[in-house]
Amino acid sequence: MVHNTKVSKRSRGRPQVRPDEETRQLIIAAARDEFHASGYAGASMGRVAHRAGVSTKTMYRLIPTKAELFQSVVSNRISRFILEIDEEHLDALPTEEALEHILISYGTLTLDEETPATLRLVYAECERFPEIASAFFERAIRRTTQTMERWMKRQCDRGRIEIDEPSVAVGMLRGMMIMEPQRALMFGERAPPSRSEIAKRARYCARLFLDGCRPRRTPSRTS
Numbered sequence: 364m365v366h367n368t369k370v371s372k373r374s375r376g377r378p379q380v381r382p383d384e385e386t387r388q389l390i391i392a393a394a395r396d397e398f399h400a401s402g403y404a405g406a407s408m409g410r411v412a413h414r415a416g417v418s419t420k421t422m423y424r425l426i427p428t429k430a431e432l433f434q435s436v437v438s439n440r441i442s443r444f445i446l447e448i449d450e451e452h453l454d455a456l457p458t459e460e461a462l463e464h465i466l467i468s469y470g471t472l473t474l475d476e477e478t479p480a481t482l483r484l485v486y487a488e489c490e491r492f493p494e495i496a497s498a499f500f501e502r503a504i505r506r507t508t509q510t511m512e513r514w515m516k517r518q519c520d521r522g523r524i525e526i527d528e529p530s531v532a533v534g535m536l537r538g539m540m541i542m543e544p545q546r547a548l549m550f551g552e553r554a555p556p557s558r559s560e561i562a563k564r565a566r567y568c569a570r571l572f573l574d575g576c577r578p579r580r581t582p583s584r585t586s
Contacts, residue, residue, distance in 0.1 A: 383425060386415075386417055386421060386425060387425050387426065387435075388439075389415040389416065389417065390411065390412070390415045390417060390422055390425060390426055390432075390435075391426075391432075391435050391436055391439050392415070393411050393412075393414035393415035394406070394411045394415075394426075394432045394433070394435070394436050395436045395477070396414060397410055397411045397414060398433065398436065398481075398484060399477075399480045399481075399484070402484060402487065402488060403429070403433065403484055403488045403492055403495055404488060404491065404492070406429065406432075408422065408423070408429060408432070411432065430494045430495075430498070433494075433495055433498055434498045434502060436481075437481070437498055437499055437502045437503050438502045440472070440477070440478075440503075441472075441502060441503050441506050441507060443472070444468055444469065444472045444507060444510075445506065445510055447464075447468040448464075448465055448468060448510050448511075448514070450513070450514070450517075453465070453514060454517065458518055458523045458524065458573065459569055459570070459573055461514070462569040462572070462573065463562070463565045463566055463569045465511060465514060466536075466540050466564075466565035466568055466569060467561055467562050467565045469507065469511070469537065469540060469541070470540055470541060470556070470561040470564065470565055471558070471561055472507075473541045473545060474541060474544055474545060474548065474555055474556050474561060475555045476548075476555055478545070479545060479548045479549045481499070482499075482549065483549065485499050507537075508530070508533055508534070508537070511533045511536070511537070512529050512530055512533045515529040515532060515533060516529050524573065532572075536568065536572055539568050539571070539572070540564065540565065540568045544556055544564070
């Protein structure tokens with residue numbers, strides 16, 4: 364007796380294609396390592412593709428130039444800071460606690476090994492490649508400044524602090540938080556601070572700053 368049985372064949376189909384955004388993130392991570400290892404002038408687009416495990420054709424399709432690659436590295440890093448500074452969450456916190464949160468996020472961003480390495484690259488090569496200085500200023504310095512300035516303006520509007528020029532105050536606050544430890548990092552005088560060290564400095568800076576700009580109360584007149 365013969366039984367006719369159907370043998371179902373598994374469809375091989377096409378291999379799953381990795382989403383472009385995932386590939387882009389691999390390229391950006393590889394570019395960061397390549398820039399830090401070789402500098403901007405010495406960085407090779409071919410080596411970036413090799414580090415990322417993608418074809419040069421794919422890389423050039425997603426990020427076609429070295430300048431755009433550097434911009435993407437800077438923007439990707441700053442975006443993490445922007446995401447941590449959620450305006451709705453900050454506005455629900457007391458002013459001092461919100462400012463501490465901002466400064467901890469900013470300190471975590473700027474006081475690790477990666478930011479000083481990027482700064483050294485920009486300082487060393489910006490005369491030959493002014494586009495990297497422009498990219499760093501616009502995508503790192505300006506974006507973080509604007510984010511902090513918006514929060515500060517909202518506190519002024521609500522009468523929680525009094526500041527005539529928020530943009531100037533933000534520059535002073537940034538310097539107070541990171542200038543000395545970051546300079547020591549760049550000169551190789553110290554290791555990156557721990558999370559607890561950053562939090563302690565953030566609390567101290569927030570208190571110093573707010574004690575200098577809380578609303579001044581006019582003394583009551585005695586008859």
